Amino acid sequence: xxxxxxxxxxxxxxxxxxxxxLIGKPDESxxxxxxxxxxWPAYATTYTGPVVFTVGKDSLSAWPYIHPSSHDKWAxxxxxxxxxxxxxxxxxxxxxxxxIGLLDVWTPPEMVLSVNGTEFARKRLTRGSGNGxxxxxxxxxxxxxxxxxxxxxxxxxxxxxxxxxxDGSWVMYDYLYLGPDNKPLSVKQERPELLAEFLAGPLAGVxxxxxxxxxxxxxxxxxxxxGYYAFDENSKTYGKGGRLCKLNLKTGKLTVxxxxxxxxxxxPAVHYDGRTIVFSYRKxxxxxxxxxxxxxxxxxxxxxxxxxxxxxxxSWLPDGGIVFVSARGRRWVNCWLTQVGNIxxxxxxxxxIRQLSANLExxxxxxxxxxxxxxxxxxxxxxxxxxxxxxxxxxNPDGTAQTVFFxxxxxxxxxxxxxxxxNTDRVVFINSPGHGAREHAGYLATVxxxxxxDQLDQIRNISRTADCRDPWAFSEDAFMVxxxxxxxxxxxxxxxxxxFTLPPEFEGCWLHEPRPLIPRPxxxxxxxxxxxxxxxxxxxxxxxxxGRNMAGVKPGEIKKLLxxxxxxxxxxxxxxxxxxxxxxxxxLERVLGTVPVEPDGSAYFEAPAMKxxxxxxxxxxxxxxxxxxxxxxxxxxETLGCTGCHEHRATARPVDATxxxxxARRAPSPIEPITGAPDLLxxxxxxQPVLDALCVRCHGYEKTADGGPRAGRLILSxxxxxxxxxxxxxxxxxxxxxxxxxxxxxxxxxRALGSGASRIFQKLNGSHHGVVATDQQKKILRLWIDTGxxxxxxxxxxxxxx
Numbered sequence: 011x012x013x014x015x016x017x018x019x020x021x022x023x024x025x026x027x028x029x030x031x032l033i034g035k036p037d038e039s040x041x042x043x044x045x046x047x048x049x050w051p052a053y054a055t056t057y058t059g060p061v062v063f064t065v066g067k068d069s070l071s072a073w074p075y076i077h078p079s080s081h082d083k084w085a086x087x088x089x090x091x092x093x094x095x096x097x098x099x100x101x102x103x104x105x106x107x108x109x110i111g112l113l114d115v116w117t118p119p120e121m122v123l124s125v126n127g128t129e130f131a132r133k134r135l136t137r138g139s140g141n142g143x144x145x146x147x148x149x150x151x152x153x154x155x156x157x158x159x160x161x162x163x164x165x166x167x168x169x170x171x172x173x174x175x176x177d178g179s180w181v182m183y184d185y186l187y188l189g190p191d192n193k194p195l196s197v198k199q200e201r202p203e204l205l206a207e208f209l210a211g212p213l214a215g216v217x218x219x220x221x222x223x224x225x226x227x228x229x230x231x232x233x234x235x236x237g238y239y240a241f242d243e244n245s246k247t248y249g250k251g252g253r254l255c256k257l258n259l260k261t262g263k264l265t266v267x268x269x270x271x272x273x274x275x276x277x278p279a280v281h282y283d284g285r286t287i288v289f290s291y292r293k294x295x296x297x298x299x300x301x302x303x304x305x306x307x308x309x310x311x312x313x314x315x316x317x318x319x320x321x322x323x324x325s326w327l328p329d330g331g332i333v334f335v336s337a338r339g340r341r342w343v344n345c346w347l348t349q350v351g352n353i354x355x356x357x358x359x360x361x362x363i364r365q366l367s368a369n370l371e372x373x374x375x376x377x378x379x380x381x382x383x384x385x386x387x388x389x390x391x392x393x394x395x396x397x398x399x400x401x402x403x404x405x406n407p408d409g410t411a412q413t414v415f416f417x418x419x420x421x422x423x424x425x426x427x428x429x430x431x432x433n434t435d436r437v438v439f440i441n442s443p444g445h446g447a448r449e450h451a452g453y454l455a456t457v458x459x460x461x462x463x464d465q466l467d468q469i470r471n472i473s474r475t476a477d478c479r480d481p482w483a484f485s486e487d488a489f490m491v492x493x494x495x496x497x498x499x500x501x502x503x504x505x506x507x508x509x510f511t512l513p514p515e516f517e518g519c520w521l522h523e524p525r526p527l528i529p530r531p532x533x534x535x536x537x538x539x540x541x542x543x544x545x546x547x548x549x550x551x552x553x554x555x556x557g558r559n560m561a562g563v564k565p566g567e568i569k570k571l572l573x574x575x576x577x578x579x580x581x582x583x584x585x586x587x588x589x590x591x592x593x594x595x596x597x598l599e600r601v602l603g604t605v606p607v608e609p610d611g612s613a614y615f616e617a618p619a620m621k622x623x624x625x626x627x628x629x630x631x632x633x634x635x636x637x638x639x640x641x642x643x644x645x646x647x648e649t650l651g652c653t654g655c656h657e658h659r660a661t662a663r664p665v666d667a668t669x670x671x672x673x674a675r676r677a678p679s680p681i682e683p684i685t686g687a688p689d690l691l692x693x694x695x696x697x698q699p700v701l702d703a704l705c706v707r708c709h710g711y712e713k714t715a716d717g718g719p720r721a722g723r724l725i726l727s728x729x730x731x732x733x734x735x736x737x738x739x740x741x742x743x744x745x746x747x748x749x750x751x752x753x754x755x756x757x758x759x760x761r762a763l764g765s766g767a768s769r770i771f772q773k774l775n776g777s778h779h780g781v782v783a784t785d786q787q788k789k790i791l792r793l794w795i796d797t798g799x800x801x802x803x804x805x806x807x808x809x810x811x812x
Contacts, residue, residue, distance in 0.1 A: 028102065028104070028189060028190055029187065029188070029189035029190075029191075030065075030096060030098070030102065030106065030188040030189050031065045031094070031096055031186075031187070031188050031189075032185060032186070032187050032189075032195075033063065033065070033070070033073060033094070033185060033186040033187075034070065034073070034111070034183060034184060034185035034186060035184075035185060035198075036111055036184060036185045036194075036195040036196065036197050036198065037184070037197055037198060037474065037504065037505075038113060038149075038150070038152045038184055038197050038474045039113065039146070039147060039184065039474060039503065039504045040075035040076070040113045040146035040147075040182045040183055040184060041075070041146050041147050041502075041503040041504060042070050042503060043070050043071075043073050043074060043075035043146065043183060044056070044057075044070060044071040044072060044073055044074045044075065045057075045071075045074045045075055045076065045146075046075045046146040046147075049076075049144060049145070049146070049467070050076050050078075050082075050084060050085075050144045050180070051084060053074065053076065053078060053084060053085050054084065054085055054086065056074075057074060060091060060093065061073065061074060061090070061091075061092040061093065062092075062093045062095060063092070063093070063094050063095070064095045064096075065094065065095065065096040065097075066096070066097070073092070073183070074092075075113075075146040075182055075183060076144055076146070076180050076181070076182050076183075077090060077092055077173065077175055077180060077181050077182075077183065078090050078175070078179070078180045079119040079175035079176065079177065079178050079179050079180060079181075080119070080175075080176060080177050080178065080179075081117055081119075081177070081178055081179040082179055082180055085180075089174055089175060089176045090174070090175055091172050091173065091174040092172070092173045092174075093170055093171070093172045093173075094170065094171040094172075094173075094186070095168060095169070095170055096168075096169055096170075096171075096188070097167060097168050097169070098164060098165070098166055098167065098169060099166070100166060101164055101165070101166060102164070102190070104190040105158060105159070105161070105190065105192075106158075106159040106164065106188060106189065106190065107156055107157065107158055107159065107187075107188070107189065107190070107191060107192045108123065108125075108156075108157045108159060108171060108186075108187070108188050109154060109155070109156050109157075109185075109186070109187040109188075109191070109192075109194065109195065110154070110155040110157075110173070110183070110185075110186055110187075111152065111153075111154050111183070111184035111185040111186070111187075111194065111195065112135075112138070112152065112153045112154070112155065112181050112182065112183060112184060113146070113148075113150040113152055113182040113183065113184045114138040114139050114141065114148070114150030114151055114152070114181070114182045115135050115136065115137055115138035115151070115153070115180075115181050115182075116137075116138065116142055116144070116178075116179040116180050116181075117137070117178045117179035118134060118135040118136055118137050118178050118179075119134075119135060119175040119176060119177055119178030119179060119180075119181065120132065120133070120134050120135070120175070120176040120177050120178065121133050121134075121135055121155070121173065121174070121175060121176075121181075122173075122174040122175075122176060123157060123171070123172070123173060123174075124171075124172045124174075125159060125160070125163045125164070125169070125170070125171055125172075126163065126164075126165065126169055126170055127170070128160075128163065130157070130159065130160050130163065131157045133155065135155075135178070135181065136153070138150060138151035138153070139151035143466055143467045143469075144180065144182070144467070145467060145469070145470060145471070146182060147470045147471050147472060147504065148469075148470075148471050149453065149471055149474065149476070150182065152184060152197075154194035156192055156193070156194070158192070159188075171188065200505075200506055200507055200508070201505040201506070201507055202507055203507075204499060204501060204505055204506065204507040205499065205507045205508075205509065208488060208499050208507075208509075209259065211488070212484035212485050212487075212488035213259060213484065213488070213499075213526075215528065216259060216484075216526045216527075216528055217258060217259060217260060217527070218256050218257065218258050218259065218306070218526075218527040219256070219257045219259060219490070219497070219524050219525065219526055219527060220254065220255065220256050220257075220267075220278050220280065220287060220306070220524070220525050220527050221254075221255055221257070221278070221492065221497065221521055221522060221523055221524040221525070222252070222253065222254055222255070222275040222276050222277070222278055222289065222521075222522045222523050223251060223252070223253040223255060223275070223512065223516055223519040223520065223521055223522065224249045224250065224251050224252050224253075224274045224275060224276065224519055224520070224522060225249035225250050225251040225274075225518050225519055225520070226249055226448065226449060226520060227247055227248060227249050227448075229247055229348075229448070230447065230448050231346060231348070231445075231446070231448070232374075232424060232426065232442060232446035232447060232448060232449065232450050232451075233343070233348065233350075233351070233372045233374070233389075233446075234247045234346070234348045235247060235248060235249070235276075235449065236248055236292075236299055236320040236322060236337070236349070236351070237297075237320055237337060237348055237349040238297070238348075238349075239347045239348060240342060240347040240348070240581055240582055240583050241347060241583060246297070247348055248274055248292060248299075249274055250271060250272055250273065250274055250294075251271055251274070251516075251518060251519040252268070252269070252270045252271065252272075252273040252274040252275040252291070252292070252294075253266055253268065253269050253270075253271075253275060253516070253519070254266070254267045254268040254269075254275045254278060254287070254289060254291075254304070255267065256306065256308075256527065257497070257510055259509075262510075264510075264513070265308070267287075267304060267306075267307075267308040268291070268304065268308065268311065270291075270293060270294050271294070272294025272295060273291065273292050273293045273294035273295075273296070274291070274292045274299070275289060275290070275291050275292075276289065276290045276291075276299070276322060276323075276522060276523065277289055277290045277322055277323045277324060277523055278523055278525055279324055279325050279326060279525065280306075280326075280525050280526070280527055280528070280530075281326050282326060282328075282529060282530055282531070282532050283529055284306075284527060284528050284529030284530070285305055285306045285527075285529075286303055286304075286305060286306070287303065287304050287305070287306060288301060288302070288303050288314075288324045288325075288326065288332060289301075289302055289303075289304070289324070290302070290321060290322040290323065290324065290334075292320075298317070298318060298319060298320045298321070299320045299321055299322045300313055300314070300315045300316055300317075300321055301313075301314040301315045301321045301322075301324050301332065301334060301356075301360055302314060306527055313360075314332075314356070314359065314360025315356065315360045315363070317338075319336055319337045319338040319340075320336065320337045320349070320351070321334055321335075321336045321337075321338075321354075322334065322335055322336070322351065323335040323351075323374060323375055323376065325376050325377050325378060325384075326378070327355065327378060327384075327407050328378065328382060328407075328532040328533045328534065328535055329407060329535055330357065330358050331355050331356060331357050331358060331407070332355065332356050332357070332358065332360075333353060333354070333355045333366070333376045333378075333384055333407065334353075334354055334355070334356070334376070335351040335352065335353055335354070335372075335373060335374060335375075335376065336351060336352065336354045336363075337349045337350065337351050338352075338354060338363070338365065339351075339352040339365060339367075339369075339578070340578075340580065341370060341578035341579055341580065342578075342579045342580065342581050342582040343371065343372070343579075343582060344370060344371060344391075344396065344579055344582060344587075344596035344597050345396045345397075345582075345584075345585055345586065345587070345596055346582065346585055347582060347583060347584070347585070350369075350370070350371060350372055350578070351372055351373065351374065352365060352366075352367040352368075352369050352372075352373050353365075353366045353367040353369075353373045353376055353384070353386060353405070353409075354366060354367075355407065355409075364409075365409075365620065366405060366408075366409030366645075367388075367405075367409070367412070367643070368620045368621055368622045368641075368643045369388060369389075369390060369622065369641075370390070370576055370577075370578045370579070370597055370622055370641075371388075371389040371390055371391070372387075372388075372389045372400075373386050373387065373388050373389075374386065374387040374389075374426055374427075374450075375387055375426055375427045375428065375450075377428065377429045377430075378407075378533050379404065379430050379437075379533070380430050380533055381533065381534065382406075382407070382533045382534045382535065382536040383404045383405065383406055383407075383411075383536070384404060384405050384406070384407060385402060385403075385404050385415060385428050385429075385430075385437065386402070386403055386404070386405070386428075387400060387401070387402060387403070387424070387425060387426040387427075387428070388400070388401065388402075388403040388418075389424075390418075390640060390641060391596065391752075392576060392624055392638070392639050392640055392641055392750075393594075393595060393637070393639050393749055393750030393763070393798060394639050394750045394752065394753060394754065394755060394756060395421060395752050395753055395754040395755075396596055396752060397444070397445040397754075398421030398422055398445075398754040399417070399418055399421065399754075400423075400424045400425065400426070400445075400446065401414070401415075401416060401417020401418045401423070401425045401463075402414070402415040402416045402417055402425045402428055402437075402439065402457075402463075403415055403418075406536050406538075406539070407536060407538075408536075408538040408539060408540050408645065409540070409643075409645045410538075410539045410540065410644075410645045410648045410650075411539075411648075411650070412642070412643055413659075414463045414659065415459055415463060416457050416459050416463045416468075417463060417464075418463065418640060418756075419463065419464045419756055419757065420464060420466055421754035421755070421756075422444070422754070423441055423442065423443060423444070423452075424440075424441075424442035424443075424444075424445065424446030424447075424450070424452065425439050425440075425441060425442075425457075426439060426440050426442060426446070426450050426452075427439055427440045427450055427479070427480055427481060429481065429482065429483060430483070431456060431483040431485065431486050432483065432484070432485060433485070433486075434458075434486050435458050435459070435460050436456045436457060436458045436486065437456065437457060437458075437483075438454070438455070438456050438481045438482070438483040438489060439455055439456070439457065439481065440452040440453070440454065440455065440478060440479060440480075440481060441453040441454075441455035441469065441471055441476075442476065443476050447476065449479055449520070449522070450479050450480070451476060451477050451478065451479050452476045452477075452478065452479075453471040453472070453473050453475075453476050453478060454471070454472045454473040454478040454481055454489060454491055454500055455469055455470060455471045455472060455473075456469075456470050456472065456483075456486070457469045457470070461660060462658060462659050462660030463659050463660075464658070464659070472489065472500055472502060472503075472504050473491075473500060473504060473506070474504055477493055477494065478491040478492070478493055478498070478500075479491060479492045479493065479522065480492045480522060480523045480524060482524060482525060482526065484526075486502060487501050487502040488500075488501060488502075489501075489502075490509070490524055490526075491524070492520070492521045492522055492523065492524055493521075494520055494521070495511055495512040495516070495519070495520055495521055496508050496509075496510065496511045496512075496521060497509045497510040497511075497521055497524050539645070539647070539648055540645045540646050540647050540648060541646050541647025542646065543646070544619065544646035544647040545618065545619055545646065546616045546617060546618055546619055546644075546646070546647075547616070547617055547619050547644025547645060547646060547647060547648040547649060547650065548614065548615065548616050548617065548644065548648070548649040548650070548678045549613070549614070549615055549617055549642075549644065549649070549650055549651070549652070550612075550613075550614045550649060550650070550651040550652075550671070550673065550674060550678075551571075551607075551611075551612055551613040551614070551651075551652055551654075551671075551673070552611075552612055552651065552652070552653050552654060552663060552671055553610065553611035553612060553653070553654050553663065553671070554568050554571075554607055554611040554612075554613065554627055554636075554654060554655050555568070555611045555654065555655070556611070556653055556654030556655070556657055556663055557636075557654045557655035557656045557657045558656050558657060558658050558757060559656060559757050559758070559759055559760070560636065560654075560655060560656075560760060561759070561760070562759075562760055563635060563636070563760050565609075565610075565611065566609055567629055567630075567635065568607050568611070568627045568628065568629060568635055568636075569606070569607055569628060569629060569630050570604045570605060570606050570607055570628050570632075571604060571605050571607060571613055571615075571625045571626065571627060571628065572601070572603075572604055572625065572626040572627075572628055572632075572634075572796060573601075573602040573603055573604065573605060573615075573617065573623060573625060573681050574599045574600065574601060574602060574623070574624055574625070574626065574796070574797060575599065575600040575602055575618075575621050575622060575623055576597050576598075576599055576600075576622040576623075576624065576641055577597060577598045577599070577600055577622075577805070578597075578622075579597065579805060579808070580805055581805070581808055581809070582808060583808060583809040587752065588733055589733050589734070589801060589802060589807050589808070590800045590801060590802065590807070590808075591742075591798070591799065591800050591801060592734055592738065592739060592742045592743075592801070593742070593751065593752055594742070594749050594750070594751060594752065594798065594799055594800070595749065595750070595798035595799065595800050596752075597798070598690060598797075598798070598800055598803070598804075598805060599797040599798045599800070600689050600690055600797070601684055601687070601688075601689045601690075601691075601793055601797060602617075602618070602623075602681050602683075602689070603681040603682045603683040603684055604628070604681070604682050604684065605679045605680075605681055605682065606679055607627070608671070608672035608673045609672065610671060610672050611654075612671030612672050612673035612674065613673050613679075614671070614673035614674055614676065614677075614678045614679065615678050615679040615680070615681060616678045616679070616680050616681065617644055617681065619643075619644055619645055619646040619647075619648070620643060620644075620645065620646070621643065622641040622643060623641060623642050623643065623644075624638040624639075624640065624641045624642065625638045626638065626764060626796050627655060629766070632765075632789070632792060633761075633764075633765050633766040633771075633792065634761070634763065634764030634765045634766040634767070634792075634795075634796050635760050635761055635766055636655050636656070636760050636761075637758070637763045637764045637796075638656075639750060639756050639757070639758075639763075640756075656757045684789075684793070686786060686789065687789055687790060687793050688803070690797075690803040690804070691790070691793055691794040691797055691800070691803055692802060692803025692804070693735070693738050693794065693800070693801045693802070693803075694728060694735060694801075694802075695803065696790050696794065696803070697790060697791065697794050698728040698735065698737060700783070700787045700790055700791060701726045701727075701728070701737055702727075702728065703787070704774065704781050704783060704787065705726040705773075705781070706718075706726055706727050708721040708722075708779065709721050709722070709724045709725055709726040709727070710725065710726070710727040711725065711727060711729070716779070717779075724740055724744055725737065725740050726740060726741070734801050735801075738801050741770070742799075745769065746768065746769050746770040746773075747768040747769075747770055747795045747799050748762070748763055748764060748767035748768045748769075748795070749763065749764070749795070749798060749799050750763065764795055764796045765791070765792040765795045765796050768791075768795050770791060770795075771788070771791070774787075774788065774791075
């Protein structure tokens with residue numbers, strides 16, 4: 011419905027209730043207003059003069075969704091007045107109230123209101139959600155302002171209401187009301203007529219929809235829905251009430267294709283033929299989920315995978331295979347008590363299973379993009395916060411070319427269940443707030459990667475509440491989601507309607523993973539780049555000095571890369587990082603060795619395949635200059651290239667046909683092992699002897715001629731505490747070493763993390779009471795810090811202390 015027609019109908023409706031006007035809809039969204047599609051950067055070119063809205067004449071496009079103020083340089087950095095004109099045939103008999111529904115407020119401005127040229131209210135607003143994106147579809151922090159109009163302020167004929175913002179920054183509008191009510195209007199987003207519009211429009215070719223049902227498990231983590239807890243294999247983490255269902259949209263008939271109330275069904279995906287369904291099924295009385303196929307009529311149930319591991323979240327590949335998530339990687343969540351699922355693939359018969367991801371943490375919800383790549387969620391944290399980086403990545407169907415699609419730089423949000431939106435460059439996904447919610451619940455959202463993976467303003471939250479799951483996009487203006495026991499439809503403005511609700515006999519179950527039962531074209535085939543039987547791949551780095559945060563690093567300063575491997579946990583018994591560190595790393599990091607960096611900043615080297623690898627750039631003293639806080643993986647025989655060090659994904663170095671990286675002119679370097687040091691550093695075994703030799707005579711418990719005991723209130727002796735030694739604890743709280751500290755931060759400046767930023771080395775050069783460390787002692791300290799500064803050098807410490 012066009013905006014103008016919609017507004018006139020709304021005005022006619024509310025006039026019968028003696029309301030003088032209602033601009034917009036009380037739905038906690040600004041999407042119906044002007045500029046909502048172009049957004050705030052286009053304000054100055056769209057509204058070249060004062061904003062004046064005439065009730066009964068103008069469409070909602072004449073009223074901007076965002077009202078700028080003095081701090082907003084994009085709108086001229088000045089106060090702005092928005093004026094509403096309206097006519098009265100007669101004066102109202104009751105007192106009138108001007109109610110402003112705000113979606114969000116940035117830096118709080120002062121709001122000044124006037125009626126017919128006379129000021130009647132002035133108020134300093136309060137800060138909203140803290141989201142400065144200015145997105146009209148963002149959740150925001152809705153608030154309502156109620157102002158009583160002075161007696162005699164209105165007059166017969168034309169009237170004006172003006173809103174001026176002074177100082178501060180913008181506000182976003184939800185609605186503006188003038189009438190006798192003095193309370194905020196009730197918010198309503200459901201629109202019943204939307205169902206008919208969908209069935210006649212985007213769903214016209216969809217006759218049936220499939221979905222699963224099952225009960226919920228009590229664990230609030232999005233990933234804790236299979237397997238068991240580490241402390242007891244009999245403490246399961248899955249639900250029951252399993253059904254695979256088919257709903258006819260024309261007749262409303264519900265058909266149960268598979269029912270196992272002691273088992274569970276999840277993750278159906280329809281084949282390109284529109285008939286064959288692959289799904290995950292845990293039979294009643296058994297523990298693991300396995301992959302199955304079934305025809306859309308409920309016939310030909312066939313088991314594909316078996317064994318002791320859970321297989322789930324399957325999706326069809328254009329080459330005839332299946333990509334899925336599995337616990338076959340045999341690893342546990344680094345910060346919880348449940349198992350990890352990684353991405354695998356198999357053929358259509360469930361054979362030739364191969365692992366594609368080496369992630370220490372969860373991969374989830376793989377789905378094929380229109381160009382043939384696999385889009386999926388990857389959760390990771392290398393020396394940074396464990397609850398802020400679970401975003402969207404891509405890989406080829408053979409596991410090569412693993413790279414970020416959107417996210418992994420700015421902290422926050424779980425981006426999951428992503429799928430392409432037909433005929434656009436956007437994808438639909440669930441934006442689950444914070445660390446994610448149970449069963450992937452969150453905001454129905456879309457995002458485009460065309461401006462790069464870090465542009466948060468490209469995310470558009472469509473739903474107003476964070477309780478949507480398992481989205482499907484028919485178009486950029488038509489979406490289907492699961493919402494508790496209901497199957498729901500949303501348009502791009504967030505208006506929604508219930509399509510179906512589970513019947514009473516499904517009590518205790520929620521509706522999950524709805525998919526249209528329709529054929530679709532296959533995506534293009536991407537040729538495989540792996541070499542069967544190879545144990546290594548290779549990396550080609552163009553220029554280590556090319557990056558977003560490399561200021562002060564001079565050409566030639568970086569001499570080599572330290573190559574590290576993050577090791578998966580074989581078990582875990584806590585939600586914290588103990589006993590591996592004191593509020594630091596959650597995992598152990600193994601030293602593989604070093605590779606040379608050429609004078610032009612290039613490097614070309616071999617690396618073991620299917621490992622979680624990351625790098626530290628070292629100077630001529632082997633001190634850390636720049637540290638990678640993510641991981642990379644190569645498949646057997648794959649050569650993976652990168653432009654620089656933390657370079658922006660939306661930029662590239664200028665093309666120069668005559669320039670060829672020096673490293674590319676030779677064979678790849680093997681990783682050179684580091685002699686005189688273990689590959690896994692253990693603090694009591696390796697670091698404490700260095701402290702005993704250099705530090706304990708002053709920083710011990712004994713009185714000494716050198717200044718002990720406890721010089722500088724610092725203990726560096728190896729005496730044991732309940733979990734850590736006194737020296738490890740004191741080095742941590744005294745910040746003698748620099749690590750990621752579980753912080754939601756990335757891409758630090760040079761020499762801000764690792765050995766190059768650690769204060770301990772300032773004490774070992776002779777300036778601190780004559781203490782001078784040997785090269786061997788400094789090597790041990792460097793490697794210990796650059797491998798995450800863990801306390802034990804083994805996962806055998808998990809669950810038993812050290």
